Amino acid sequence: MASADIANSVLAQAEEIKLQANESFNANKFSQAIDLYTQAIELNGKNAVYWANRAFAHIKLEEYGSAVQDASKAIEVDPKYVKGYYRRGVAYLAMGKLKEALKDFQQVVKVNPNNPDAVKKLKECERAVMKLKFEEAIAVHDVERRSVADSIDFHTIEVEPQYSGARIEGEVVTLDFVKKMMDDFKNQKCLHKRYAYQIVLQTREMLHVLPSLVDITVSDNNHFTVCGDVHGQFYDLLNIFELNGLPSDENPYLFNGDFVDRGSFSLEVILTLFAFKCMSPTAIYLARGNHESKSMNKIYGFEGEVKSKLSETFVEIFAEVFCCLPLAHVINGKVFVVHGGLFSVDGVKLSDIRAIDRFCEPPEEGLMCELLWSDPQPYPGRGPSKRGVGLSFGVDVTKRFLQENNLDLVVRSHEVKDEGYEIEHDGKLITVFSAPNYCDQMGNKGAFIRFQAPDMKPNIVTFSAVPHPDVKPMAYANNFLRLFS
Template sequence: MCDPLLSLSTAIKATALIQRWYRCKRAQLEIRRRYSLTIFESIEYADEQEQTQLSNFFTFMLEHCVHRGEGKEKNQSTTEIYEKIDVPDSYRGPRLSFPLNIAHAKALLNALKNQQLLHPRYVLQLLRETRRLLKEKPNITHVSVSYFKEITICGDLHGNLDDLLLVFHKNGLPSENNPYVFNGDFVDRGKNSMEILIILFVFLLIYPNDFHLNRGNHEDFILNMKYGFTKEVLKKYKVHGMTILYHLREIFSWLPLATVVNNKVLIVHGGISDTTDLDLLKLLERNKVSWCLTDAKHDICWCQTPAASTKPESSELCSSQVLDILWSDPKKQHGCTLNKRRGGGCCFGPDTTDQLLKKHNLKMLIRSHEFKPDGYDLAHDGKVITIFSASNYYEEGSNRGAYIRMNPDLVPHFIQYQVCVSTDKRKNWERVKTIEQSALQTLQKRIFIHKQKLMDTFAKYDSGRISVSDWAAVMESVLQLKLPWRTLKSRLVKTDPDGNVDYMSCFYYMDTARPMHQPTLVETLCKYSRDLQMIFNIMDEDQSGLISPDEFRKTWKIFSSYLDIHSHDEAIDKLVQSIDYNKDGYIDFNEFLEAFHVVHKLENKAA
């Protein structure tokens, strides 16, 4: 007969073992999730760093490579342009009449939710009214809240329309009794940036005193060309896309820079520096300040001062003030240093926060700008709050979004959410696996882009196998991503029985052991694919997205001469000949510049 005490003891031990196994698996999954998100974030910041060397060039391209017919439209008012655009009877999308009311907003929300496109006539009319209103706004908007009128603060949306719709569903539509602040980065990365802008501008016009927009670092025409918004607008509005973009560029320059709640809570997109001066920010003519990551030594910035309202001041001083509040990030350590991870703004410590709050008699700083897995984060003893409203930012299931509700007590209440398409239907390990695979593919592409430099550095060692420490040191010195390379080792390379790394296996995922046609050129195309796309978008006069062999050579010549990239004409000719053009002698340039598409095409040609 079985001893009941023995059975109970066995059951307890088995339960303990199961719990230990479960906790171990949960911990392993969490490690994989965290390093996957670290990969995404590190590569995102590295991309922003590289933008610094290209901004001057693309500014020049925009100013000197004007599309046919666009020059005339630039000299016309928005009214003159949209009045010439007819809305056909066949148009079944939303219709706007001004002044707007909440009925228009609800109809528009429903139409955009169902993927209907607002006609360009209404878009341009909306932009005209939005520009008129924004010009009347101060650089720093002051708002007040009461127990009957709490305020909602939202962070980055980055083109994720579903997140905006979910916020409105959970929190209610904007109204005089339900005010909102949207803290920049409305556009880029996501596929519905234009729809988000339309919705935000409509509510701004309906509730100008209770709906507030701050400018983010992505409300900029240079970043828009690189991170997707320009491409989105040109795709959705083929005929009037460039005109819409031109007027949006001006609207972005008029967006307010900050919002202050009850004179105690400062809301800016990025952060601050040890030189941030809110009194100076109030006086800047914000639409004339060149703040993008460019060499602004030839720009003139105008600051309004009591002594001389039109006196030219230092461009560097004015630009750095705006640059800092749009690009900066908090750090744990004291002090204020250059933000090398992003290439612009500052990393500010708790002492810098205390200094600014004390100087302006503020209680806290709310900012956005940074991905947060939970949608929000607290730093500097709770005095700095990051709010990030784009859920599933890197991959479906990668993070929650959040927004803040705040009453007169000025205690932030965080509401989290996550748009679920298939996330809630998958198990946790399946979600983590998807995020991890996507992150590793992004990292492997980055490794391939720097293949030649990695190979040259690895070649300094005697054999094809090196220690894990040496391999990790080389990866970090070349890629400079500050990643946990030892943790990632098993996902990226093969090791021998002695634990040494076969560094050539870094590139096996691309099947580069096979002979490849013009590998250096391919790596260059992968590295600068977004930037070549930007050049072509500027030069593509008919916005067809198609390119001929001669246009490709011209695009490459302009770009390579600027970056001083040396490639022989023969190499370019071989590349051009390897491309499959359509019967009319053109290819889809955007598809061509997908890095893996390029590599596999060339591998197949060489095989």
Template structure:
């Protein structure tokens, strides 16, 4: 701005050039740092070398793998605002990462007869609201499936607890618990909105780098019962007719013509997306063909919004459920 206002100021132009060099250097160092970490961090972790001390009084993963007893014990420990042992945290993330590496970026979700799928939007580190969802909707089980549509971490104070619980359920029910990548499952957002700092504080930089690598493997969208397209943000990013700059200040918003054309072309009935706070937890738009669901009530402890989730039956029937926030602390 100084250079624009005083283009003949040589000192200002010199300092601008120095700033540009610093920015380029930081971006270069960041790029090579994570390129190296992504290539080696998962392979560098040897679980056999990590000793669980006798003094550790939390839940333990059995040699045969995770079970519901461990998950329930982990929830109880998180309620006490205690950590699980780093060995088990690594074990959960590595198991889920390996599973996602073998999956496509677009996942088909079929609901078997007499089963239910619950679709949730952003939870953003609000651990106690996540537990409340499981209280209200019912816990994940062999017949009750879940799909969390991105933005699991950042902003809230319990992102580690949220992501470890979601990953644990994914490991426990690999074919009945689904996770979509959101815009906050990225390094830049984690650095700015809290997950990086929280992970390094509660565990280590190595754990954070492993999460970064794992986030890179998450699927980008799901198709439920061959009729519902579930994606975190929305449809496409080209600035064509029917699209305009988003009111949020970043990205694009898309209109009913875009939704209708996409659904017709792909023989689908509805788009379900998240990404935006809604006063009542959800909003139905575009002639009933585009639904936004947001599952972090009283977002950032100040918005006063309600949360919502969507139940889908094996017959494809859709119902909406709204809930209030609960205190984000065990104290």
């Protein structure tokens, strides 16, 4: 066969694989689509479409760092390929990098000035950047900032006679109150702001005195449940409690971050978890996720939802409480539980984590950032983060960390998994994710892990999504981001 025929055959094969990748993408099988686009790229790396399509699949999996890399490659291959700039702009936007996104959307309009959709999105981006600049200009430095929570006295807030929802009598949050509140939430009724203030402020007091790394003891023959991301999926949270029982001292839970954002019942989720914490501090433990932060809440819906259902003041108070959340937990000295993952350096001890000053918005590097953002990778060593924040770490990193700290297992969350969980790194690391059919489109199962003392072997329970009222995910998200959803 002539070399030209061979070349054409390879190009045709790449195009056929791209079509298969498109089918996987349209079926929401984004990881499979990435694998297929990769095969097409290996056969023909000079086709900008393959790079941009793979970038889009990375966006769907929230792998925004990888999306930026692929979209940049598409632009390098074909500087006039509009979708390269568009996809990179969307990825920057999702990372909160509005100024970088603006440059890409300006380029989209420059290449394609008669596209009304592109012009509309550019104007929205310009508005968002102007707003950001204004907020930066009037921002008060943390050192000067007075606590909003300290200025609130919930006792002085009157409850109207016609209010028929759940009530806290006095200072104590009871199980009866929490059950009534959850039932009201299930029926899409609101909690009076007096009781919302009481729950959130009491939770803040409890969390504030905890160390950044919390030790949990489970006595012999008792059990302990770890849940992953819930992401505002309140009705799936209720289903977890149906399957595994309500939190109590005899049935304790750890919720491992990302309680809010994306799902449009985030307020109901966070008030339920906080109320159980108030009812009994040892019935429920809460860890910070990367979405318990101002920058994420501003983009992905929690801020908009809180403003809509409660008030702007609550946005500030939740931000303060999120800064009090512990960063990691150790169960019975053996199981290390963290939202994201491990570190860019070896030799990190549990005492180093315990010593982190966590009372701040998450920084963009360092131990706290890595605890919230990192992900495991299937090969040894360390690599750049597919998210653009944190890093990827291999089996050798996991095993060294466990060995140096006399631990048996890492449990983390942070990533959607088809079965609700994944066991990696020779069984030394488990990802658990508790938001089934994530964002109403991923089709994944949810999972939680039950540990029984003293052996502390993980027993993984999976479950499917349950129906919820017709409020779409991201309903309260940043207007600009919704344009690209």
